[in-house]
Amino acid sequence: MPKLNLHQRDYVSFLGGELSADQLEQTLRPNLGRSSLRLTPSPYLTDKNVDKRWSVLESLTDKSQLLDATTEQQKEVYAINIEHFIGTVKLPVGVAGPLRVNGLFANEDYLIPLATTEAALVASYNRGSQLITAAGGASAMLLNEGVTRTPGFAFHSLKEAGQFVAWVVTQYDTFKQIAESTTSHGKLTDINVNIEGNHVYLVFEYLTGDASGQNMVTIATNAVFEFIMEHTPVDPDYAFLDGNLSGDKKPNAHSLRSVRGKKVTAEVHLTKELVEKYLHTTPEKMVQFGQMTTVGGALSGTIGINAHYANALAALYIACGQDAACVAESAVGMTRMEINKSGGLYASVTLPNIMVGTVGGGTGLPSQNACLDILGLHGNGKSQALAEVAAALCLAGELSIVGAFCAGHFSRAHHKLARK
Template identity: 55%
Template sequence: MIEQRMLAHDRPFETLRPVRDASPQSIAKYWSRLMLPGLATEADRDVLADTATVATASGYSRNIENFIGTVKVPVGIVGPLRINGLNAVGDFHVPLATTEAALVASYARGAFVASKAGGIGTAVLYEGVMRTPAFRFDGLMKAGLFVEWVVANVDSLRIAAEATTRHGKLISVEPIIDNNVVFLICRFTTGDASGQNMVTIAANAICLAIEAACPVPIKRWYIEGNFSGDKKASFLGMVTGRGRKVSASVVLPAAMVQKYLGTTVADMLDYGQIANLGALLSGQMGAQAHYANGLAAFYIATGQDAACVAESAVGYTRMEAQGDGLFCSVTMPNILVGSVGGGTGLPSQSAGLNILGLRGEGHGAALAEVVAALCLCGEISIVAAMAAGHFTRAHQNLARSR
């Protein structure tokens, strides 16, 4: 293998240039380069560039460059999950794309007991996607004058931003000064889209308008100053939210906890205390068991930006005794999902949204509530498994022994 790779280095070096327009011809061209001795085989090509994928290649052009095929991730179904939300109302079958055995079974168990208990209540508490341009000045005084000018001209900046989008609205511009550097926290609503590209383009229009009209000399500006928390966990996102902030809750009767989860309310609360202590001592942002599992599987199945799991997977899980039952809730401040845009129009992902009944315009908020409800199901199931001592056995039965 090493000798074959060394022989490949003897060939003329030709860089792969980014190509947007996918076609059967471009796919064949790329595969002709990949099938070198000891590397990819015809079988690999036929799996990734199968007949259906090649026939619909042009449909992927908006979502990827240098297209060579599609990866088939197993998709499982959870449900029906009953949700009594402000935006999501009804019984939902939730598709999850994952290669981790036991994951779908765990979320399905949580969904079953939560639905049996009457369903999960959900609400979108806040909406706002941030982009944070950064500006550098000669000194603190000019930075202060710049902020004064921005605050006085927010209305004109809003016009510039909203001229770039039919759906996005600028809801606030919040300056943060660090001596000679100013960050502008630009918050937008994004309709039914996740809105990452939307807010980038709108924020760029704000920066160009500032550059053209602001009398304070700007040494340099950047479209993102790494302040917004884009695709990373941040305290700003935890406190103010980025995307949609959603809360979900359910009360599980003690009899159901014992019958369907194989444990008791007292044991779940006892484990919850230990888990919260672990979160506190290790410096976690928030306190929760495993939001990322459900988020990643859901995001992949429905065409969301999977990298946003990095910021979406923070929040707080609460479990408290309520009467003879168990109150369970999650509050997730950074859910970034859309029922339109991004990868939602791709064939498999469109199918996933159709299964939910939440494809297309008018469903963005409902989709975010489904995500929070799903994550609550995962929290209920894993805490019960830990409390009962079933966690390892479940993974042995559903994963290792297959």
């Protein structure tokens, strides 16, 4: 094999120069040989299937690191959350706080479990949480809720697309009855129609109770989709259950002004003295940082402006049994900092795509259930509070990281905590 030239940027030319055309073709061509790494084809979690998988894997790694005694004893609880189960992965969990939240639904002091392998992360959120609490807490408000699924239909012409839409808009009550017959918690609240040439996208929006709701809305919309395909007066050339207009697990500009999941805004007023005591900088410098990074974000084409919502949300989601892939959309939002009337710092965050639930999904698994119990937010009637806590946590992180950059402590903290 050729040695990797760290200064080489054109890797195609590099490979072409080191390998003959025949060698390159042989290296890259498909290998149709049968793999020796064959596992049981059944995805289900049974003792027999787990044993079959480990008969292959034990030669590759230490089984006890993934299938320890506790996991072995509890493995049945994972049956509806995973396919081809082989064990569990342990992540370090830290706790930040107390974080005081004065919200419509979250209204107390919270200890926040965060699962991460990134040094300095929990320390940063702990500092921001204590600062907010010292200021009397963050005000938080749930603004909107809704989870979407967006079937797409392709027709021969715009005329056929229009005829299809003319029928669809008469069917809302029927669609609502069909969708809600698949779930005891979900409610179909709206259907928006988008026509793009001879394509029609239907945006089905639901309330999903205390569940995050992605599976719920998929099943409900699929039932409506099947009804449409059977009863539409204008047959589409082709159609799919989702036309990628929902923004599911992708950052997108549409939901920045709308909602997918739960839209929450949170704010705090900090005195100059608190900023100096906890962050070792000034409100003026933090505002200057915000101005410069807002322009930088615009230059880079960022959707929304924030320092690092993804850190808080990924750590919280993993600890509390949320769908970690939803961080891709949940981390879209706006951070703003200004000098307030008393010369202190006003800071706010607005996150339109917080995808959290307190029932269903991974929330009932042993470790994740325990983390939600630390928050006091496991079970029915708690998802709105969890969303407000998530927004306040992001606010704590924004204050801490901006303060660290302004005080020149960002690199020092990582050096101190990550390099023992």
